[in-house]
Amino acid sequence: MNLLNKTILITGASSGIGYELARQLAAEKCKLILLARRKEILDSFTEKIKSSNTILTYQCDVRNKCEVENVFDDIRKKMDHIDIAILNSGVGLKASVENFDSKLADESFEVNVLGLIYCVEELLKDFIPRKSGIIAGVSSIADVRGFPMNGFYCASKAAASVFLESIRVELKRHNVKIITVRPGFVTTPMIAKNKFKMPFLMKADKAAGIIVRGIKKERKIIQFPIGTVIWGKLIKVLPNFIFDFIFSKQIPYEK
Numbered sequence: 001m002n003l004l005n006k007t008i009l010i011t012g013a014s015s016g017i018g019y020e021l022a023r024q025l026a027a028e029k030c031k032l033i034l035l036a037r038r039k040e041i042l043d044s045f046t047e048k049i050k051s052s053n054t055i056l057t058y059q060c061d062v063r064n065k066c067e068v069e070n071v072f073d074d075i076r077k078k079m080d081h082i083d084i085a086i087l088n089s090g091v092g093l094k095a096s097v098e099n100f101d102s103k104l105a106d107e108s109f110e111v112n113v114l115g116l117i118y119c120v121e122e123l124l125k126d127f128i129p130r131k132s133g134i135i136a137g138v139s140s141i142a143d144v145r146g147f148p149m150n151g152f153y154c155a156s157k158a159a160a161s162v163f164l165e166s167i168r169v170e171l172k173r174h175n176v177k178i179i180t181v182r183p184g185f186v187t188t189p190m191i192a193k194n195k196f197k198m199p200f201l202m203k204a205d206k207a208a209g210i211i212v213r214g215i216k217k218e219r220k221i222i223q224f225p226i227g228t229v230i231w232g233k234l235i236k237v238l239p240n241f242i243f244d245f246i247f248s249k250q251i252p253y254e255k
């Protein structure tokens, strides 16, 4: 698929993978609709790239359903239609059992699952009647199992992946395509606090390039890097006693 002049919406475009996606898609001469809470970053991005294409920016907290609805209502007034939506907003909050705090679960599920679902709801209002459109939801290879200290994150990404798979099958008859994006570790502010050695760590511009190429090919699943994909497949089928043995050794002691 040629992306020239396509209208592409990206959530979480103010940082990391989303920012890189916006930069690369602007270079491909796409019309962009960028969403994040930090609108000032989106506006300075628009200034910086000095693109002749249309770029709309919106302050939007995807946890707030009303805010999401209002943003999409305004987009409908300003743009003919959306061709592709990359639902990338996400949070990676660490939580240990010693400092258990369900507020972190609220935020993880509100952004990574409900925020995604609120955007899908708005997109389908236009995509189903038009019988076209692509939604790429950014999940994670961390959807395979419950890694210690990352229970809320893994559970939310597993929920996102399963939800995307379910609607992918249903939407086939409406000619609406669903892509699940499953990155491994990517150098962004989200993982900056990780103290362990992250295998197959990839730069955000490379990750965004793989996602753009995957969207052009309309892949059902875009997953990378290959080393982490294979690692994820192996971890998924590990018997519990081996999984517990390996990962219990990686939990730092907390008082």
Ligand SMILES: NC(=O)c1ccc[n+]([C@@H]2O[C@H](COP(=O)([O-])OP(=O)(O)OC[C@H]3O[C@@H](n4cnc5c(N)ncnc54)[C@H](OP(=O)(O)O)[C@@H]3O)[C@@H](O)[C@H]2O)c1
Residues within 6 Å of the ligand: 011, 012, 013, 014, 015, 016, 017, 018, 035, 036, 037, 038, 039, 060, 061, 062, 063, 088, 089, 090, 091, 092, 111, 115, 138, 139, 140, 141, 182, 183, 184, 185, 186, 187, 188, 189, 190, 191
């Ligand atoms: N980095 C990795 O290793 C990795 C691996 C697998 C999957 N992922 C996934 O990739 C996606 C992008 O993550 P990243 O690594 O690029 O992280 P990042 O640099 O921290 O970017 C996260 C983006 O999400 C937005 N966001 C967070 N909360 C939001 C909210 N309530 N409403 C709207 N937007 C919100 C942030 O914008 P504002 O703060 O301005 O709102 C920011 O633009 C996430 O879904 C993440 O789970 C990342």
